[in-house]
Amino acid sequence: MIWLDCVGLANIGLIEEIGRIFHLHTLALEDVVNTGQRSKADFFDEHAFFVLSMIDDARTSRYEQISFFFGDKFVVTFQEREGDPFEPVRQRIRTSNPSRLRNRKADYLAYALIDAVVDSYFPIVDATGDKVDAIEDELLAAPRKQHISQLHGLRRATSLLKRTIMPLRDALTTLIRSDAPFITAETKVYFNDTLDHAIRLAETVESQRETMIGLIEMQLSLSQSRTNEIIGVLTIVSAIFIPLTFLAGIWGMNFDPASSPWNMPELLWPYGYPAALGFMAFVAISLVLFFRWRKWL
Structure with a gap:
């Protein structure tokens, strides 16, 4: 079994040569170089094609497309740039102890890599949740104008994350329900666990998005309430001084x-x-x- 990891998509000729060596379908190779694909799973005679987006830089939440080809005895991955969440998988491969990655077929290696990509979203989602909780506490204590801009920025990032994760569930479901001979029933159980992770991510992201919308509405309500309170105080002060001004005008x-x-x-x-x-x-x-x-x- 072989895993070929290709970094960079600029050399089209080399990608075509790799496709000829592993008998990869030309339509799937076109999807590799045309980045921005929706997460999906396609099946051909001797291999499967799986594409999704991954976060290659957790600090900036930078996304890139990664494509998987796997058959009976090979896995080929294409990623746009250096940087990926595969180091734990590589470490498991390097070890000399017996492991499932060494003893099982390529579909299990593909599962391990796809699962690593899905799990890489959890730190981003958890960090977003912590930011939302902190902003909520600040809003309840002392609302400020910058909270609106912070919430809008987080909501845009969460919406992008939602658009990335939602198609991933359908792609994983397609993998699990396939009858391809190079995907064993045992590996489908592991893919089902990855699907559970993707569903949990989608539910968490959707919950965070609803929370942020609620916080934005709360901020607007608090600002409106504060404005109404100020206007009420000024109105009462004006109502008190209107008759006094009238009297002073008469006596003046x-x-x-x-x-x-x-x-x-x-x-x-x-x-x-x-x-x-x-x-x-x-x-x-x-x-x-x-x-x-x-x-x-």
Whole structure:
């Protein structure tokens, strides 16, 4: 049994030569070089073709397409760039102890590689969940404007992850239900475990996406509530000062009380100024008590 891992898709001639050596179907080879394929599984006379997207850089969540060809005694993988989650599989192959990778056929090696790709999504999904939980705690404590941009960024990343994982479930289901002679019933049991992982990933991503949508709505509601609270306070302050401004405007008119007894007679009172201030304070306090009675405060 042989595993041939090809890194880089620029040398079309070499890819065609590899296809001739392993009798790979030309249509499948076209899908190898045309990146951006939807996850799928195709079956030919002597081999199967499986394509999916993988994360080759966990720090930046960079995606790339990886293609698998496997038959009875070979596995050929094509990836766009260096960097993959296959090191645990390579370590198991290097060991001198008996292992299932050495004793079983190529379909089990293909399962191990595909399962490594699927499992590589879990750290990304878990990290996203931790970020969402942290933002939720901050929102409940002290909502800020940058939370909206953070949530939108995470939601876009989660939507991309969802579009990547959802077709993977159908592709794995196709592998499990196939009757190809080079996929044994025992290996299908392992593929079924990988399918369970993919389903769990899809459910977790969908749950995170719904949580983020809810947090965005909560942030908008909190912002609206805060705005309404500020507007309510300003309205009450304005309502208190409107009658006081009215009184100050009346007493600020320049009518001479010496010309007529009806012209601002309170200007001649010895306690006119304290009386005016006292009346204005009475009006303000009365309005505050009225607002509290109506439960507007």
